[in-house]
Amino acid sequence: MTDAVVVESLVKTFGTTRALDGLDLTVPEGSVLGLLGPNGAGKTTAVRVLSTLLVADSGRAEVCGVDVRRDPVRVRRLIGLTGQFAAIDDYLTGRENLVLFGRLFHLSRSAAAQRADELLERFELTDAASRIAKTYSGGMRRRLDIAASLIARPRVIFLDEPTTGLDPRSRLSMWDVIRDLVRDGTTMLLTTQYLEEADLLASSIAVIDAGHVIARGTSDELKASVGGTRLELVVDHAERLAIAADVLERVGDGPPSIEQSDRRVTVPVTSGAGVLAEVVRQLDGAGVGISDLAIRRPTLDDVFLGLTGHRAAEIEADPEPAVAGADHRDGGRS
Amino acid sequence: MTDLLEPAIDARRGNLLADSWLMTTRLLKQIVRVPDLLVFSTIQPIMFVLLFRYVFGGAIVVGPHGGYVQYLMPGIFVQTLLFNGAATGIGMADDLQKGLVDRFRSMPIARSALLVGRSISDLIRALLVFAIMLIVGVLTGFRFGDGWGGAIGGTLLMFGFAFAFSWIGIMIGLVVKTVEAAQSAGFIWLFPLTFASSAFVRTDTMPSWLRGFADHNPVTVVVNSVRRLYLSPTNSREFGVPALGSQLLQALLWLAGVLLVFVPLSVRRFRRMSR
Ligand SMILES: Nc1ncnc2c1ncn2[C@@H]1O[C@H](COP(=O)(O)OP(=O)(O)OP(=O)(O)O)[C@@H](O)[C@H]1O
Ligand SMILES: [Mg+2]
Numbered sequence: 001m002t003d004a005v006v007v008e009s010l011v012k013t014f015g016t017t018r019a020l021d022g023l024d025l026t027v028p029e030g031s032v033l034g035l036l037g038p039n040g041a042g043k044t045t046a047v048r049v050l051s052t053l054l055v056a057d058s059g060r061a062e063v064c065g066v067d068v069r070r071d072p073v074r075v076r077r078l079i080g081l082t083g084q085f086a087a088i089d090d091y092l093t094g095r096e097n098l099v100l101f102g103r104l105f106h107l108s109r110s111a112a113a114q115r116a117d118e119l120l121e122r123f124e125l126t127d128a129a130s131r132i133a134k135t136y137s138g139g140m141r142r143r144l145d146i147a148a149s150l151i152a153r154p155r156v157i158f159l160d161e162p163t164t165g166l167d168p169r170s171r172l173s174m175w176d177v178i179r180d181l182v183r184d185g186t187t188m189l190l191t192t193q194y195l196e197e198a199d200l201l202a203s204s205i206a207v208i209d210a211g212h213v214i215a216r217g218t219s220d221e222l223k224a225s226v227g228g229t230r231l232e233l234v235v236d237h238a239e240r241l242a243i244a245a246d247v248l249e250r251v252g253d254g255p256p257s258i259e260q261s262d263r264r265v266t267v268p269v270t271s272g273a274g275v276l277a278e279v280v281r282q283l284d285g286a287g288v289g290i291s292d293l294a295i296r297r298p299t300l301d302d303v304f305l306g307l308t309g310h311r312a313a314e315i316e317a318d319p320e321p322a323v324a325g326a327d328h329r330d331g332g333r334s
Numbered sequence: 335m336t337d338l339l340e341p342a343i344d345a346r347r348g349n350l351l352a353d354s355w356l357m358t359t360r361l362l363k364q365i366v367r368v369p370d371l372l373v374f375s376t377i378q379p380i381m382f383v384l385l386f387r388y389v390f391g392g393a394i395v396v397g398p399h400g401g402y403v404q405y406l407m408p409g410i411f412v413q414t415l416l417f418n419g420a421a422t423g424i425g426m427a428d429d430l431q432k433g434l435v436d437r438f439r440s441m442p443i444a445r446s447a448l449l450v451g452r453s454i455s456d457l458i459r460a461l462l463v464f465a466i467m468l469i470v471g472v473l474t475g476f477r478f479g480d481g482w483g484g485a486i487g488g489t490l491l492m493f494g495f496a497f498a499f500s501w502i503g504i505m506i507g508l509v510v511k512t513v514e515a516a517q518s519a520g521f522i523w524l525f526p527l528t529f530a531s532s533a534f535v536r537t538d539t540m541p542s543w544l545r546g547f548a549d550h551n552p553v554t555v556v557v558n559s560v561r562r563l564y565l566s567p568t569n570s571r572e573f574g575v576p577a578l579g580s581q582l583l584q585a586l587l588w589l590a591g592v593l594l595v596f597v598p599l600s601v602r603r604f605r606r607m608s609r
Contacts, residue, residue, distance in 0.1 A: 051440045055608045076442040087433035091364040103356050104443045106349070132367060148437070 139170025357451020
């Protein structure tokens with residue numbers, strides 16, 4: 001398999017900020033790389049360099065073997081970019097937006113119209129096609145935005161935080177859209193702040209912080225590095241802790257750890273819901289009262305903690321990462 | 335679905351003319367769909383016409399036989415077109431802020447098409463605005479007095495001037511990058527420029543320190559040239575409008591100077607966005 005995207009020792013500074021500090025990446029053709037990192041990690045900067053919007057200070061970046069610096073015009077013909085914020089013309093209708101972008105890719109009038117209709121259909125925007133984009137919901141804007149980046153049938157797609165700011169429902173439908181593209185063999189570089197998203201969509205993940213990669217691997221490998229999924233149980237009486245630990249030992253994947261002080265037992269597990277039901281049944285049988293029981297999946301924060309020993313900068317403690325971050329609207333667009 | 339992903343075969347290299355035209359039509363649609371901008375860029379000058387013509391007009395003496403509306407309208411026209419031109423920068427900032435400029439820049443299109451398209455569409459909007467103001471002028475008593483040649487010449491001069499100054503707006507839009515900032519930064523400097531000029535009152539009524547500025551203000555020389563071209567020679571003489579020659583020369587020098595400085599500066603700024 002050849003690499004569709006190659007990035008080597010990429011450096012980009014803004015004043016004294018080293019946004020990219022020796023970034024190395026490869027995305028094999030037909031695969032999806034999840035670029036995972038907290039605010040300010042350099043995700044957008046990396047995407048902007050690869051999509052010829054920014055020129056790096058040093059290092060090499062190639063798309064389908066074409067150097068982004070030496071031949072940006074050719075690169076632009078190979079890529080589709082969906083930036084961190086939906087970039088569509090508010091005053092054009094959905095269809096007009098797509099036709100405009102098609103025409104700008106020098107499709108004929110009829111080819112552009114046909115292509116626009118195809119994509120509107122594909123992204124379930126046909127009903128809204130003749131409304132101006134200003135009236136679209138956030139999820140619809142995002143879908144139109146992604147449709148726009150597919151106009152010229154790009155070989156490589158860059159998606160910069162495609163679900164940040166979407167409500168849970170739109171997020172799910174966006175995931176469907178992306179998974180379809182993945183299934184069709186699109187080469188994709190996808191940035192995200194959520195491990196769950198990378199987990200679901202990417203074949204491999206690169207965790208970046210401060211402009212360089214601090215870990216790479218499949219999502220399983222990354223999760224394993226921070227202990228994987230855990231089951232956490234809090235019992236109501238401290239004297240039952242030992243019995244509870246026995247139960248968890250049986251259903252869990254490894255030795256349980258006991259925290260006497262807060263009556264908590266934790267055990268690594270692989271499958272989520274099934275285990276939960278089993279634990280409840282067994283604890284009930286053993287007469288152990290439960291005051292709290294939960295499956296904890298590793299979050300980006302856990303990965304960070306595991307990898308660097310410190311919590312990810314600027315990421316707030318977030319009980320529900322899948323729906324949070326809706327107001328993430330700053331960013332390094334220049 | 336697989337066919338969505340075939341490589342782009344028919345995408346050719348950017349073509350400045352075709353791309354500029356696409357950009358122009360995109361923005362023209364905006365004018366039709368969001369008439370606010372058109373309305374706001376005409377309501378203010380219409381208020382000005384009514385205010386100066388009927389409220390202040392009686393107290394402003396510009397010549398022995400009155401006729402303030404004749405004096406006023408060329409000033410209003412120039413002011414209106416200048417403000418319209420400054421709005422170019424707001425649109426530019428809007429596209430930047432929304433990330434549309436990034437999208438366009440990531441596509442294989444001639445990059446200057448963005449600037450050219452905006453410039454042309456704003457010129458077309460200027461034509462609309464001018465037509466409306468002309469009707470308002472005629473309704474309030476304004477008449478051309480120097481024949482078709484003068485009327486056309488004066489109009490061309492104003493449009494050229496507004497076009498040149500719209501590049502200052504584009505530059506401001508490219509620098510400030512947000513609509514709000516472009517709104518204030520794009521207009522604020524136009525107020526002293528248009529009011530401390532001969533647009534509304536004769537400069538010889540101003541204190542001498544201000545008059546020095548007003549007489550060399552680009553707005554003054556353009557408004558004076560337009561008066562000489564729009565009004566009858568008697569009218570112009572009564573209003574004390576300086577002779578056409580020197581005013582027109584200065585106006586054209588300003589026009590050329592602004593274009594020579596701000597077009598390359600904006601284009602360079604646009605190119606350097608990838609730094
Ligand atoms: N145009 C710019 N000028 C100055 N600094 C910039 C610019 N763009 C990015 N930076 C800085 O570079 C660093 C990396 O920014 P970048 O936008 O790439 O991060 P990110 O990983 O995309 O973050 P987020 O999750 O917030 O989108 C940040 O410290 C940011 O402030
Ligand atoms: Mg970003």
